[in-house]
Amino acid sequence: MxxxxxxxxxxxxxxxxxxxxxxxxxxxxxxxxxxxxxxxxxxxxxxxxxxxxxxxxxxxxxxLPYFWHNLSNSFYIAIMTTGLNLLFCSLAGCAFALYQFKGKKWLFNLVLGTMLLPGFLNMIPNALMIAMFGWINEPKALYIPAACGAFGVFLMRQYIEQAVPYEVIEAARLDGCSEWGLYRYTCTEP
Structure with missing residues (x-):
């Protein structure tokens, strides 16, 4: 052929x-x-x-007399959202990858299940919580609800499980490495 x-x-x-x-x-x-x-x-x-x-x-x-103020607010919110996502997603991904605890699989599936919910489904509950916390017209009302996404947790867990052999983690624990040291080794150093 x-x-x-x-x-x-x-x-x-x-x-x-x-x-x-x-x-x-x-x-x-x-x-x-x-x-x-x-x-x-x-x-x-x-x-x-x-x-x-x-x-x-x-x-x-x-x-637009407030152009520079609005631009600086945009940068501030983008930097805070990115920083908080990096921190919390890496912590959660590290926990799901390195620790064995009861209900781990169920909890991880629940986190992944939140990706199936459409974004507009959370708008009213988010608005009610923001009002309840007194965050109306505050920048933190934009970056705190977006501080940890399920996709980021998934990516960090996958990265740690794939890139760092479990034997290396066990050897580090036997050598006296602290849990924060493990986090630093697995998430912040290539």
Whole structure:
């Protein structure tokens, strides 16, 4: 049986076309940031940079006086969410990978089961808890509920079980390594 293969140049061309289509919106965002409104809505649209970037930025800052405050809030919330996720997901993943306790499998399946729940199902309970804790209009209302995700716990558990042989963990315990030392070895050092 003789089957025909595609030319060797076809796959790279398809991937290249896909890459161009993915980058195109970002390109237009940068180009449009340097043009005035009349040029942006012209047909055909501009494909290269203009000379209105400074004026557009000053208009942005005049129309949105809290721009820098909002940007710093976004960075703060992103950094806190990422940091808390790294901490709590690695701690939970480490516990599921290194320790044997009653109900471990059931509890891990429960954690994984939360990934099956649609996100909007938690909106009202989260809003009620945020109001009950007095966190309305507080940044912590955004990053504390998102501090530990089931997918992160799953990934950390899988990483520790795959990357660190259990014999190494047992040898470290026999050599007197503390539990925090095991955590540091398995989660923070490659």
């Amino acid at each position: 003789h089957h025909r293969s595609s030319p060797h140049w076809l796959i790279p061309c398809i991937i290249g076309l896909g890459a161009i289509l993915m980058v195109l919106p970002f390109w237009f965002m940068l180009v449009f940031a340097t043009h005035d409104e009349a040029h942006i809505f012209a047909v055909p649209p501009p494909l290269w940079f203009g000379d209105q970037l400074g004026e557009n930025i000053s208009q942005l800052l005049n129309r």
